[in-house]
Amino acid sequence: MSSTSSEHQSTGTVAHGGEAGGAFPPFDSTTYPSQLLWLAITFGLFYLLMSKVVLPRIGGILEDRRDRIAGDMAEASRLKQESEAAVASYEQALADARAQAGKMAREAADAAKASSDAARTKAEAELADKLAKAEESIDKIKQGALAQVGDIAAQTTQELVKAAIGGEAPSKDVADKAVAAVMK
Amino acid sequence: MAGSSGNAIDPIHQFHINNFIDLDIAGIDFSFTNASLFMVLTVAVASLFLILSTNRRGLVPGRMQLMAEMSYEFVASTLRSAAGNDAMRFFPLVFSLFMFVFVANLLGMVPYFFTITSQIIVTFALAMLVIGTVTVYGFFKHGAGFLKLFVPSGVPGYVVPLVTTIEVISFLSRPVSLSVRLFANMLAGHITLKVFAGFVVMLTGAGAVGIGAAIMPLALTIAITALEFLVAFLQAYVFTVLTCMYLADALHPSH
Numbered sequence: 001m002s003s004t005s006s007e008h009q010s011t012g013t014v015a016h017g018g019e020a021g022g023a024f025p026p027f028d029s030t031t032y033p034s035q036l037l038w039l040a041i042t043f044g045l046f047y048l049l050m051s052k053v054v055l056p057r058i059g060g061i062l063e064d065r066r067d068r069i070a071g072d073m074a075e076a077s078r079l080k081q082e083s084e085a086a087v088a089s090y091e092q093a094l095a096d097a098r099a100q101a102g103k104m105a106r107e108a109a110d111a112a113k114a115s116s117d118a119a120r121t122k123a124e125a126e127l128a129d130k131l132a133k134a135e136e137s138i139d140k141i142k143q144g145a146l147a148q149v150g151d152i153a154a155q156t157t158q159e160l161v162k163a164a165i166g167g168e169a170p171s172k173d174v175a176d177k178a179v180a181a182v183m184k
Numbered sequence: 185m186a187g188s189s190g191n192a193i194d195p196i197h198q199f200h201i202n203n204f205i206d207l208d209i210a211g212i213d214f215s216f217t218n219a220s221l222f223m224v225l226t227v228a229v230a231s232l233f234l235i236l237s238t239n240r241r242g243l244v245p246g247r248m249q250l251m252a253e254m255s256y257e258f259v260a261s262t263l264r265s266a267a268g269n270d271a272m273r274f275f276p277l278v279f280s281l282f283m284f285v286f287v288a289n290l291l292g293m294v295p296y297f298f299t300i301t302s303q304i305i306v307t308f309a310l311a312m313l314v315i316g317t318v319t320v321y322g323f324f325k326h327g328a329g330f331l332k333l334f335v336p337s338g339v340p341g342y343v344v345p346l347v348t349t350i351e352v353i354s355f356l357s358r359p360v361s362l363s364v365r366l367f368a369n370m371l372a373g374h375i376t377l378k379v380f381a382g383f384v385v386m387l388t389g390a391g392a393v394g395i396g397a398a399i400m401p402l403a404l405t406i407a408i409t410a411l412e413f414l415v416a417f418l419q420a421y422v423f424t425v426l427t428c429m430y431l432a433d434a435l436h437p438s439h
Contacts, residue, residue: 024196024199025196025199025200025201025303026199026302026303026304026305026367026371027304028201030213031201031213031217031219031303031305032305033212033213033214034201034207034213034214034215034216034217034219034220035201035217035219035220035303035305035306035309036305036309037214038214038216038217038219038220038223038224039223039300039306039309039310040309041223042220042223042224042226042227043223043227043280043284043310043313045227046226046227046230046231046280046283046284047276047277047280049227049231049235050231050234050276050279050280050283051276051280053235054231054234054235054238054252055256055275055276055279057235057238057241058234058238058252058253058256059256060241061238061241061242061245061249061253062253062256062257064241064243065243068243
């Protein structure tokens with residue numbers, strides 16, 4: 001950048017074409033127009049480039065990333081909710097099945113008990129019936145037997161009397177009376 | 185910055201402006217100079233970096249893209265925190281200012297390179313751009329209400345003239361302080377660097393003892409170089425922050 005000449009001894013301000021004056025360089029006003037012009041050109045260009053190209057691009061990148069992260073988070077929470085719902089419905093189904101199984105078991109037990117009860121009652125009733133019939137027939141037989149006891153006794157009496165006394169056996173009426181008197 | 189011309193060690197030499205292409209319009213010198221060259225270079229470096237680094241538009245950024253994104257978000261958050269969300273309309277301006285000043289400062293750190301921010305006219309023009317934007321936008325948006333900027337609310341009546349005078353002076357001194365701060369920092373830093381580096385050259389020319397003694401200024405030169413890199417960033421940042429605060433005034437004049 002540097003030229004070979006030394007600057008300090010030069011007097012007066014030279015408009016252009018080499019070293020600019022003897023003043024302290026930043027305060028040398030002859031260089032101001034050029035600096036201002038080129039600053040305006042370069043900074044203006046830089047501003048345009050920043051506002052039209054670079055900043056929208058970086059802003060877009062950051063926005064995309066934010067959206068992507070937010071989307072991923074939303075997706076994750078959606079999936080989490082879904083899995084939680086699945087777990088809840090599974091547990092519900094399990095509880096339902098359990099309740100159903102318990103109900104069925106109870107019903108089966110109840111039905112079995114009811115049918116066995118019914119069978120038992122029926123058998124008991126039949127048995128009682130048979131018992132009653134048997135008792136009745138026994139009674140009948142007994143009464144029949146009792147009724148014949150007098151006749152047999154009277155005949156026996158007739159035969160005994162005939163054998164003992166000889167002759168004519170007493171009449172049946174007499175024997176009956178005698179038997180009846182004894183059996184009283 | 186550390187370029188010495190011939191034998192003389194002249195710390196001011198680095199700020200000289202040399203014409204490369206003469207350009208004379210209506211008797212005024214608009215020549216393309218070394219300052220112009222480095223303005224072009226600054227814009228080219230900053231633009232190419234930002235455009236090439238974001239060319240891939242990666243969802244997952246690479247190193248370069250991350251740097252571009254960080255500079256974007258850095259300036260955006262500075263502007264947003266200083267002037268609110270509605271200040272984002274000035275984001276291209278603030279971002280351009282930050283990148284331009286920052287890259288210009290950094291390029292100035294390269295030996296033999298010209299530092300355009302060490303020219304008061306450049307920093308003053310940038311400062312006037314800011315103040316001009318603030319003033320024009322302030323009056324455009326709030327009309328005469330922009331003048332409330334100079335009359336703080338909640339001040340007792342009898343001190344209003346005094347406070348208003350102070351506010352006006354402080355407003356008028358803004359472009360000066362904004363431009364001189366940047367200019368003076370860059371100028372002083374580069375002169376200091378050059379002076380200490382010059383000591384090293386002079387001492388090493390003075391024989392064996394001189395070479396031994398040159399270690400001190402050499403260490404200082406290294407330290408100041410590191411400091412100057414910090415200053416290069418810091419001054420660009422300060423310029424940006426102040427710009428944001430002045431823009432906040434344009435948006436919300438009643439403070």
